Amino acid sequence: MRRTSGGRTVLRSLAGVLAATLVLGVAACGDDGDGEQGGVAQAGPTGVDDGSELTLWTRAPLEKQAKLLVEAYNASHQNKVNLTVVPNDDYVAKVGAAAGSDGLPDLFAADIVYVPNWVEQGLFQDLSSNVAGLSFKDTINKGHLAAGTKDGKEHVLPFVLDLSMLFWNKQLFKDAGLDPEKAPANLAEYAAAAKAVQATRKSGVYGTAAGLNCGGCLVFTWFPSIWASGGEVLSDDGRESKLADENAQQVYRTWADLWKSGAVLPASSGETGPTWTAAFTEGKVGLMFYPATLLSSTPFDVGVAGIPGPDGGASTFVGGDGIGVSKDSKKAAQAWNFLSWMMSDQAQVEVLAKNKDVVSRSDLANNRYAAEDPRLVTINQVAGKGDTPVAMNFQQAFNAPNSPWLTLVRNQVLNGSGDLQKDNEEITAVLQQ
Amino acid sequence: MDVNAPARPPSAPMRGRFRSGRQALLGWLYATPTAVFVVALFLLPLLIVVKMSLSRWPLLTGDQGINAPDNFTKAIDHRFFTDSVVFTVKYTVIATVLLLLLGLGMALLVQESSRWNNLLRASFLVPSALGLASASLLFYVLYSPYASPLAPVVDRLGITFLGSPNAALFSTVFLIVWRYAGFYMVLMLVGLQSIPADVFEAARSDGATRWQTFRRVTLPLLRPTLALTTVLCVTGSLLAFEQFYILTKGGPDNSTITVVQLIYMIAFQGQNDLGVAAALSVLVLAALVLLNALQMRAFRSEGN
Numbered sequence: 238m239r240r241t242s243g244g245r246t247v248l249r250s251l252a253g254v255l256a257a258t259l260v261l262g263v264a265a266c267g268d269d270g271d272g273e274q275g276g277v278a279q280a281g282p283t284g285v286d287d288g289s290e291l292t293l294w295t296r297a298p299l300e301k302q303a304k305l306l307v308e309a310y311n312a313s314h315q316n317k318v319n320l321t322v323v324p325n326d327d328y329v330a331k332v333g334a335a336a337g338s339d340g341l342p343d344l345f346a347a348d349i350v351y352v353p354n355w356v357e358q359g360l361f362q363d364l365s366s367n368v369a370g371l372s373f374k375d376t377i378n379k380g381h382l383a384a385g386t387k388d389g390k391e392h393v394l395p396f397v398l399d400l401s402m403l404f405w406n407k408q409l410f411k412d413a414g415l416d417p418e419k420a421p422a423n424l425a426e427y428a429a430a431a432k433a434v435q436a437t438r439k440s441g442v443y444g445t446a447a448g449l450n451c452g453g454c455l456v457f458t459w460f461p462s463i464w465a466s467g468g469e470v471l472s473d474d475g476r477e478s479k480l481a482d483e484n485a486q487q488v489y490r491t492w493a494d495l496w497k498s499g500a501v502l503p504a505s506s507g508e509t510g511p512t513w514t515a516a517f518t519e520g521k522v523g524l525m526f527y528p529a530t531l532l533s534s535t536p537f538d539v540g541v542a543g544i545p546g547p548d549g550g551a552s553t554f555v556g557g558d559g560i561g562v563s564k565d566s567k568k569a570a571q572a573w574n575f576l577s578w579m580m581s582d583q584a585q586v587e588v589l590a591k592n593k594d595v596v597s598r599s600d601l602a603n604n605r606y607a608a609e610d611p612r613l614v615t616i617n618q619v620a621g622k623g624d625t626p627v628a629m630n631f632q633q634a635f636n637a638p639n640s641p642w643l644t645l646v647r648n649q650v651l652n653g654s655g656d657l658q659k660d661n662e663e664i665t666a667v668l669q670q
Numbered sequence: 671m672d673v674n675a676p677a678r679p680p681s682a683p684m685r686g687r688f689r690s691g692r693q694a695l696l697g698w699l700y701a702t703p704t705a706v707f708v709v710a711l712f713l714l715p716l717l718i719v720v721k722m723s724l725s726r727w728p729l730l731t732g733d734q735g736i737n738a739p740d741n742f743t744k745a746i747d748h749r750f751f752t753d754s755v756v757f758t759v760k761y762t763v764i765a766t767v768l769l770l771l772l773g774l775g776m777a778l779l780v781q782e783s784s785r786w787n788n789l790l791r792a793s794f795l796v797p798s799a800l801g802l803a804s805a806s807l808l809f810y811v812l813y814s815p816y817a818s819p820l821a822p823v824v825d826r827l828g829i830t831f832l833g834s835p836n837a838a839l840f841s842t843v844f845l846i847v848w849r850y851a852g853f854y855m856v857l858m859l860v861g862l863q864s865i866p867a868d869v870f871e872a873a874r875s876d877g878a879t880r881w882q883t884f885r886r887v888t889l890p891l892l893r894p895t896l897a898l899t900t901v902l903c904v905t906g907s908l909l910a911f912e913q914f915y916i917l918t919k920g921g922p923d924n925s926t927i928t929v930v931q932l933i934y935m936i937a938f939q940g941q942n943d944l945g946v947a948a949a950l951s952v953l954v955l956a957a958l959v960l961l962n963a964l965q966m967r968a969f970r971s972e973g974n
Contacts, residue, residue: 330938333729337944358730450921503825504816507832509919512816633940638919639750639927640940647923 277562277569278366284574288315291572292342295320295396296328299346299558302397302530302594309588310578316571318344325510329632336360341563343572346396350456350631352384352559353475357629361385361392361561367573368394371580376600380555380625392561394576395597397530397589399557400620401457403545404517405430405524407538413437413523420542423549424462424491427524428500434523435500444500446522447492448513449651452643453636456626457554458526458544459646462488464624465546475628476669480645481661487547489649489657496650506651509638529616530557533593541612543619553623595620634667641667716955722948729942741949745936748946750924754932761839761928762907768847769903770896773854780855781862791859795852802849806916809845813917835925838918842926845913850906854899861895862888897969901962908958929954 295303300322307320321342323331329351335341336358347355355361368374368382368391378395385393407417413433421427431444448454460470468484471477479485495501502516516522520537526544543551560579562572578584585596590606595616602617628634635642641663648655724738745751776794780787797805812818813831824831831841865888873883889896911930914920920927920935927935929950937947 329729329942333938333942336730337732355730358728360730450919502816504814507815507830507922509921512814516816630940632942637935637940638921639924639935644923652923 277362277364277566277573280367280570280573282367282370283577284367284572285570286315286574287571288317289568289571291316291318291344291568291575293318293320293560293575294328294332294342294345295322295558295560296325296346296348297322298325298528299397299399299530301534302589302592303346305588305592306396306579306584309584310575314574314578316574318575332360336564339565341565343563343566343568344560344575345563346558346560347393348453348636349381349384349395349556349559349625350628350636352381352393353387353627354629354631356385356387356392356561360564362564362566362569363390364392364394364561364573364576365390367577371577373580373598373600376598377580378555378597378599378620380623381557381559381597384625384627385559385561393559394561394580396558396560396579398555398595398597398620399457400529400553400555400595400616400623401461401526401544402529402553402616402619403427403524403542404527404535405540406517406520406522407540408520409434409437409442409523410540412439417540420540421524421545423545424488424547427545428491428495430524431495431500432498435498442521442523443502443516444523445495446502446505446508446513446516446525448508448510449496449501449505449647450507450643451510451513452638452640454508454510454513455642455646456635457528457556459488459492460626461526461544461552461554461623462546464552465544465550466548467550468546471626471628471668475626475631476665478634478661478664478668480642480664481657484547486657489646491547493650493653528556529553529595532612532616539612541615543615543622551619551622553619555620555623555625628668630668630670633670634664640664719948719951722944723952725945727943727945727948729937729944737945741943741945742953744943744946745950745953748932748936748950750927750932750935751950753924754927754929757926758908758910758928761843761910762904764839764843765846765907765910766900766903768843769850769854770899772847772851773858773899776851776855777858777862781859791855794855797849797851798853800849802912803916805845805849806913809841810917813841832918833922835922838922838926842913842917845917846907846910850903854903857899857902858892858895861892865891893969897966900969901965904965905958905962908954908961 293303293307303320303322307318311317328348332341332345332347332355341360368377371377378398381393381395381398382391385391403420405417405420410417410430413430413436415430415433421430427445433444434442435444447458463470463480463482463484466484466487468482469479470485471479492501496506502522504512504516514525514527514531517525517527518531518535529541532539532541543553545551560576562569562576566572580598582601585598585601586604586606590596590601590604590613593606593610593613595613596602596604599621602620603614607613607617634640637643641660645655645657645660645664648660649657722733723741724736726734726737726740728734780791780794800808812820815821815824815830815833818824830837832838869887869891870883873887878886909930910928911934914926914928914931915934918926920931933947933950933954935941936950937944
């Protein structure tokens with residue numbers, strides 16, 4: 238039995254391979270013909286809406302926003318976008334495998350910090366002539382656009398903006414005798430507030446929390462503290478780390494002190510990312526640096542402000558995902574139709590802003606939904622003061638589970654050991670590879 | 671094993687009619703399905719990995735041509751290479767010793783068939799029905815200081831499951847023992863039950879104590895089983911990945927990175943270099959082949 242079925246399977250799979258090769262061959266010939274008219278540059282201002290099926294990949298943390306956008310697009314267009322959501326940790330591997338075998342979807346989003354590298358590797362098609370045709374080009378978020386620009390040509394548009402903001406639980410602030418309407422103005426006040434909440438000694442309630450074993454979380458939440466006081470994290474070319482400077486040291490010292498005082502959620506020390514926001518969302522943490530995309534899914538009354546630095550100020554990490562047309566897409570004109578719609582007032586205001594998300598066009602910052610919720614105005618205002626770091630080896634230097642950045646932070650904050658200058662040089666070494 | 675069976679025609683007819691061309695052809699024909707699978711599913715991937723290990727092959731751009739032996743030097747010079755090898759060996763020793771001792775102990779405990787023993791056997795074996803990744807996720811929640819039902823107790827006692835290097839190692843070993851002890855118990859049980867009863871009877875009538883029987887009769891006759899389980903356990907532990915990927919991600923502070931995890935990290939998490947990852951895989955493969963050959967030889971020579 239085994240042998241017979243084995244033999245048949247082999248025959249069948251051989252036949253399958255043969256058929257697939259033929260189909261591929263035919264498809265390839267077909268593309269050559271279409272390529273001339275179907276390129277993204279010739280797509281026209283709004284692309285083509287002819288009932289094509291498009292594929293779109295994104296990673297799990299932005300699933301909610303991606304679903305809303307895709308549903309709204311499918312409801313109002315003949316083209317149909319099929320969304321695939323991939324777990325955060327597997328996304329790079331999946332995109333990499335697809336890129337190597339020329340199997341990328343028509344559209345795919347990428348964590349904005351990976352975009353410079355992926356554009357450099359040629360995973361996205363050049364969108365510059367299409368972007369130039371947009372009347373509101375100058376209002377599109379600069380950080381995202383710059384991350385996807387290579388040799389002056391834009392390859393990527395902002396898909397979803399995710400800003401890191403200071404969130405505080407107003408009820409817990411009240412219980413701790415703090416003013417629930419006033420945000421801590423600098424890191425020292427932040428630490429004092431965390432300790433005050435901790436001092437209420439409520440069971441299961443902690444002052445603050447952070448993803449202390451999650452490089453990406455720490456980049457997202459602590460870089461703004463350095464920027465807020467005028468510091469820098471990287472050199473302009475993204476090849477040198479400045480994370481041993483005075484501003485950065487003050488940030489580490491504040492957190493080391495908080496950790497030692499017991500005002501940080503204990504699970505933070507091992508938190509690798511999947512649940513780094515969970516305790517706050519459940520109302521068990523007084524205040525923390527938190528992603529603005531979660532504003533709509535935080536069920537209780539929270540205050541929102543920019544992330545302060547050691548000397549005050551406010552900044553934010555303009556994160557989230559950029560999106561572009563993949564090098565393998567055969568339906569670039571249709572894909573551009575999705576992208577141009579995505580940047581329109583309709584999508585930005587009636588889909589994103591309505592869901593309390595940040596719009597990626599500054600001219601729409603004061604939309605009618607933002608006007609109803611002053612917190613959204615705050616977020617949109619701080620977005621202008623934020624930053625997006627650009628470096629080729631960002632993933633390896635910061636986001637990877639074994640990154641030198643994680644080693645530096647853990648040494649400084651948790652272990653009270655390690656040589657700051659040496660750890661910082663290790664980051665620079667990786668950035669320069 | 672039975673996949674290989676068609677490839678080896680019974681040896682007696684082979685010897686007798688070896689010269690007959692038709693027979694040889696028939697033999698090859700029988701062997702073809704297996705041979706095709708071996709070539710397609712084992713040899714070809716292996717060759718691709720070897721080619722990758724000799725080429726510059728970034729994840730996102732694919733094959734960029736031969737650059738041997740750069741990948742091998744980069745793999746060995748990697749800042750986590752030594753750490754990961756040391757940790758993997760340490761983990762393998764701990765896991766193998768614990769699993770084999772517990773497997774044998776449990777097998778001896780439930781050796782006699784009775785109603786209670788059947789229940790015990792079943793309950794020892796139940797964890798084996800769970801996939802390793804699912805089991806790891808289960809323990810991830812159990813160990814989580816935040817989501818675990820044990821959290822209040824753990825919090826009060828100030829214990830951490832995954833927070834320090836040693837705790838993370840032993841928490842993972844506990845998961846592995848829980849998941850695999852039943853499996854090794856079954857293997858040991860099969861070995862124990864293949865020992866003829868009259869040998870034990872003879873030992874007993876000679877006045878041997880329990881310990882003497884175990885030491886001089888059971889253990890020597892169990893040698894083939896011990897060889898099999900050791901090889902399985904050592905190979906499996908050296909290739910440990912899922913449990914650490916899910917439970918610790920190599921942390922805390924890069925203290926629990928196994929070799930396979932390092933391969934994965936190099937390939938997909940940051941460096942994104944399939945060439946270096948493939949070079950490391952080839953090194954691991956060579957080490958495993960060598961180790962298994964040595965193990966087989968050790969058990970065989972002692973047996974003679």
